[in-house]
Each structure stands twice: as structure tokens, then as C-alpha cells.
Amino acid sequence: MTALKTPAPLDGRTAQARRLKRRRRLGRAGLNTVGVLVFLFAVFPVYWMVSTALKTNDQIFTTDFIPIPTEITFDHVDRILTEGVAGNSIWVYMRNSTIVALGTVLIGAVLALLAATAISRFRFRGRTSFLVLLLIVQMIPAEALLIPLFLNVKRLGLYDQLLGLIVINVGLTLPFGIWMLRTFVAAVPKSLEEAAWIDGASRFTTFWKVLFPLVAPGLVATSIFSFITAWNELIFALILMSDSSGYTMPVALQFFFGQRGTDWGAIMAGSTMMTIPVVVFFLLVQRRMVSGLVAGAVKG
Amino acid sequence: MQQTFTPGRVVRALAPLAWIGPAVALIAVVVVWPVVVMVQSSFLKISRFGVVQGSNGFDNYTKLFAEPDFGGVMARSLLWVVAVVGLTVTLSLGLAQLFDQRFPGRRFARWALIAPWAASVLMTSIIFKWMLDPEVGLINMIRRHLGLLDALGGADADPLGNAATAMPWLVFVAVFVSLPFTTYALLAGLSAIPPDVYEAARMDGASRLRTYWSVTLPLLRPALVVATLINVMNVFNSFPIIWAMTHGQPGYSTATSTVFMYILKGSDIGESAAMSVVNFGMVIVLTIVFLRVSKWRAEVS
Numbered sequence: 001m002t003a004l005k006t007p008a009p010l011d012g013r014t015a016q017a018r019r020l021k022r023r024r025r026l027g028r029a030g031l032n033t034v035g036v037l038v039f040l041f042a043v044f045p046v047y048w049m050v051s052t053a054l055k056t057n058d059q060i061f062t063t064d065f066i067p068i069p070t071e072i073t074f075d076h077v078d079r080i081l082t083e084g085v086a087g088n089s090i091w092v093y094m095r096n097s098t099i100v101a102l103g104t105v106l107i108g109a110v111l112a113l114l115a116a117t118a119i120s121r122f123r124f125r126g127r128t129s130f131l132v133l134l135l136i137v138q139m140i141p142a143e144a145l146l147i148p149l150f151l152n153v154k155r156l157g158l159y160d161q162l163l164g165l166i167v168i169n170v171g172l173t174l175p176f177g178i179w180m181l182r183t184f185v186a187a188v189p190k191s192l193e194e195a196a197w198i199d200g201a202s203r204f205t206t207f208w209k210v211l212f213p214l215v216a217p218g219l220v221a222t223s224i225f226s227f228i229t230a231w232n233e234l235i236f237a238l239i240l241m242s243d244s245s246g247y248t249m250p251v252a253l254q255f256f257f258g259q260r261g262t263d264w265g266a267i268m269a270g271s272t273m274m275t276i277p278v279v280v281f282f283l284l285v286q287r288r289m290v291s292g293l294v295a296g297a298v299k300g
Numbered sequence: 301m302q303q304t305f306t307p308g309r310v311v312r313a314l315a316p317l318a319w320i321g322p323a324v325a326l327i328a329v330v331v332v333w334p335v336v337v338m339v340q341s342s343f344l345k346i347s348r349f350g351v352v353q354g355s356n357g358f359d360n361y362t363k364l365f366a367e368p369d370f371g372g373v374m375a376r377s378l379l380w381v382v383a384v385v386g387l388t389v390t391l392s393l394g395l396a397q398l399f400d401q402r403f404p405g406r407r408f409a410r411w412a413l414i415a416p417w418a419a420s421v422l423m424t425s426i427i428f429k430w431m432l433d434p435e436v437g438l439i440n441m442i443r444r445h446l447g448l449l450d451a452l453g454g455a456d457a458d459p460l461g462n463a464a465t466a467m468p469w470l471v472f473v474a475v476f477v478s479l480p481f482t483t484y485a486l487l488a489g490l491s492a493i494p495p496d497v498y499e500a501a502r503m504d505g506a507s508r509l510r511t512y513w514s515v516t517l518p519l520l521r522p523a524l525v526v527a528t529l530i531n532v533m534n535v536f537n538s539f540p541i542i543w544a545m546t547h548g549q550p551g552y553s554t555a556t557s558t559v560f561m562y563i564l565k566g567s568d569i570g571e572s573a574a575m576s577v578v579n580f581g582m583v584i585v586l587t588i589v590f591l592r593v594s595k596w597r598a599e600v601s
Contacts, residue, residue: 039412042416060436063444114319119320133327144335144338172330172331235539275419282418
């Protein structure tokens, strides 16, 4: 950086160029080093989870430092798959988690898209208050609503039902979804829709055939966001499900924190089962998701 | 809808309702109504088993404020927000700057940063709890390996069981999980800055540091404000990290207001509701202060 300030000799153009080149190469090496460090730092917890899941108990419960398992075993994976936990197969919990997460995503996407369209396409009374409401809702920790929500869910006859969890997850992720989607809807030129109207399309057809395809990337971003939230939600699943056949994965994992010490191998195997599909999916849609999520959030 | 024969005005007035109604109804049932109940319960006397025993006036609040741990919890919550958000934003600024450069390994580093995000807050907290296990956890192993264990509390150093070390570790994990979103938000802000601004700065002979301070940062401000705001709300209300790793223990030494509220629920629901109200009030105050300080209206709109 100091080199920048040194005035270059008038006749030393080649020397300066060489110096610049060398500095750029050094700079790139530095950037790569930092990049590698960030990579290792960010990936390490996930790596440690997977490697613990594949270690033998001898290598897990030891005071020796074993960065890479020298013996790989699928015992933990096998054990949680065959024995299950809390009286059910692990697939029951995976299925429940999948139902809750996908249900949240589908219902949430439809509702968010409808609301976001209304906000950016109609001028109506209460529009601003609705926007403020969305922002305020973001400021309330879900844990503060445990008891009232518990009562509401019971009142609606949704206690011990996955639908109850879906409704709550949708309600909690919806404000953020609407807030982000509205910028995507607003970015679609209104003239496109007007052209469709002139051609005689109904409002719904316009929405479905014109607006929807253009907003789809934003929808992907918000959907992934709510998927992650619902997939990992613990507290509500814990109190709204009394029958173990209705537990989701995060709840089931809690059973490995036993009184006779924690079964880290099993926990990490279960966590790996839960996490790897999401990580792989994230990497696949990475580009679209990041641009979508960020564009929505930042322009807000 | 436009072609129906019913009086057009009524239809047009009700049209937004059809679109927005379902979302409003759901938010009302899941958030607004529970909030009303929460505020109401903070003025009620409620038994441990949830039976309402009549009005309690402000007694829940006076009881809450008189809790010996209340002051500490509130101070800790503030410290928690300031520390986590401050560190997250500072580090994210650096990371975003790094990822904005072109270098061969950039793609992989960018991918890697998604990992903590995808692995979720809860999972990451559980993994760190495992790494911090006092007996067979990775952190103590490394310390033992380096011969540092004795210096850091002897053979059974328990990073999460010790009030002095538990909080810094929680802050570390919270920063770790907040970095991806913040970095990507700032990265988007950076890429929105037109390159010719930098060109102009170079023409004027500005140093890199000077360019960053006087050109990049001001242009980055809208993204910075939004990213910080989202972080403030999320971090203040963050429950899973602390709950999964320490349950607010030892004592109440790692309990923030959200955790304290959850703990109170076990003994006195009315008092817990009062804590929720105080908690909510605090987030609003924090948000308003932040928005005032950052003059976000002028920036964003």
C-alpha cells in the first residue's frame, strides 16, 4: 500500500510495470491464502460433524487429537437407521421434517406471492400499516409466543398434528418472505401486465402467466429461506407434538443427549443426515439463491 | 374479477383483500393474537399449571424488576447484541471486500461460506458444543496438544461450564452463523457500486485506504444499514445458540433476555410474559435508536 504513494521515476516505466506485476502476483497469493483460511474456517464445523459420525467410539471418546479418522465406520449411521430413537425409525422423523418443511414452503410461497403482489400492485387503505406490521413482527422472538400459540393451536384442533407446525412456521416466515418478494414484484414492469389485460387476460391469468415466471427467482430465494427455518425448527416441534411418531428430526436428535452421557456419534450421524441434503441443495442453487436473497433484502 | 357484473366499485375495493387476506389472517393467528395474549398475561396472575387466577396489576413487572438477576440479564443482552453485531459487521466488511477481488480460489471460499448458513444455527451450535466438550472435545484436545491446558484452567477446563469463558464462546458461535448472510448482503452492495467511481478516485490520486473510507463505505451504506438492522433483530432474539450450548448456565451467567424469559416460564408464566413485553420494548428501542443514528430514511429512499 505504501508503494502506491511512491512517485514513479519518469523514465522508469518498465521498472514500474515490473514492480506492479510482482505486487499483483504477491497480492493474489495473499488473497488466495486468506481465501483458503476462510474456506477451512467456514467448512470446519460441518467437516467435524461428518468425521465424528464416521469415527469409531474409540476414536470419538479419546483424549487423543485425531483430525482425520484413521478407521472409518458406518456403525453410528447403521445404528440410528436400524434401532431408531424414541420408539420410531429415523425415517419417520425425516418424513415428518420433510412434510413440515415442504408444507411450509408451498403454503408460504403462495401466500407471500399473493400478498407481495397486492402490496406492490394495488394502492389500498392500510397498505402502509401492513408494511409496518411486517417489520414489527420481525422483532418478536418466536419463543415469546410459545404459550399463546400453544393455546391457539389446541383451540384450532391442530395439537399433535403436523399441520399445526406448518401453520406456525408459515406464520413466522411469512413476514420476511413478503418483505423480500415485494421488491421482486415491484421490479417487473407494469406495462407487461397491462399488455396482457388489453389482450383480454383476467387478473389471475396475468398473475399466473406474466408475473409469476418473472418473480420465480425471488420465490426460490424466499422458499429456501423458509425451508431452512422449518427444517431446523425445534421449540415448537418440541411442545406441539406429544406423540413421538409426530416428532421432527431436531426433536428426535435431542434424545441422544442422554443421562448416561451424550452419544456424540449418533448425534453427529443424525445431524449429518439432516444437514447434508440441505448443504448439497444449497451449493446447487447457490448462485440464484444468493443473488435473489440479497437483492431482496438489500433493496428493501 | 374485473369482468364480473357486480358493482365495480365494491369489487375493486375488496380486491386487495382477496390477495392479502390469507396472509393477514395467518399472521394474525400466529403472531398478532399471541402478542395480545402475551401482553394481557403480563398483567394476570397465572398458576404454574396455566390456570388464570385473576388480575395481578403491575405485580409481575415489579417481581421481574426485583429479580436479583434482572439487571445482569438486561446488561448482558445489550452487550450480546453490540458484541455480536459489531464483530459480525466488521468481519463481514473484510470478507465482502475479499470476495469482491478476483482470485482463483474465490469461488471455493464463497461456496464454503454457505456451509454455516446451510447447516443452520441449531446444528452449528450442537457441533460447537461437541467441540467444546470438557473431556473429549476438540478444543481441549488441541489445548492439551499444545501444552496450553494447564494455563487455561487445568485438566478439566470446561469452556462452556465456566462463566468467564462461556459467553465469549457463545459470541464466537453467533458471529460465525451470522457471517454468511451479512457478508453476502454487503457483497451485493459492493457489486452495485459502479467501477468508474473507483476510477475517478484513482485519477485523483487517492490511496486505497482513503478510497475505501471516502468512496466505498458511503456508497455501501444502504446495504450496511439493512444488514445491520436484520442482524440486530435476529441476534437480540437469538435463542437456539444459547439454549443449545449452555441453557443460560452456569447460574444465569449466559442468559440473555430471551433465554431468561424462557426459563421464567417454568416457574411463573405471568412474570415470563412481563419479560417478553420488556424484551419486545427493548428491541423496538434498539431499532429506533439504530435507525436514528444511521439516518436510514435518507439513505434507503
